Amino acid sequence: MTNPSNLEAHLEEGVGRLQDGLDGFIGDSGTPLSGRMHNAGGMAQQGLGEICDTVRDFTADRPLVALLGASFLGFVASLFIRRRR
Numbered sequence: 001m002t003n004p005s006n007l008e009a010h011l012e013e014g015v016g017r018l019q020d021g022l023d024g025f026i027g028d029s030g031t032p033l034s035g036r037m038h039n040a041g042g043m044a045q046q047g048l049g050e051i052c053d054t055v056r057d058f059t060a061d062r063p064l065v066a067l068l069g070a071s072f073l074g075f076v077a078s079l080f081i082r083r084r085r
Contacts, residue, residue, distance in 0.1 A: 006046060006049040006050070006053075008042075008045060009042045009043070009044075009045035009046035009048075009049055010042065010046065011042070012039075012041050012042030012045060013039055013042030013043055013046065014042070015042070016039025016040070016041070016042055017039055020039065
């Protein structure tokens with residue numbers, strides 16, 4: 001299943017690699033950082049998309065476990081919030 005954000009991540013990574021290649025070909029030493037930033041951003045976005053896909057698949061396969069896990073996380077978060085006040 002192709003996620004639109006996953007497609008964007010692949011495009012961002014590709015643009016970053018293309019910029020790195022062109023910077024090396026032209027010999028421009030001022031902009032390789034921007035290409036690396038695009039590449040890193042695309043990789044991070046791709047990783048986040050894969051995590052979201054995994055969570056979505058897990059909750060579809062095991063809804064009761066997902067509900068119990070979310071309830072537990074909410075309970076723990078409420079304990080931390082209550083202690084701060």
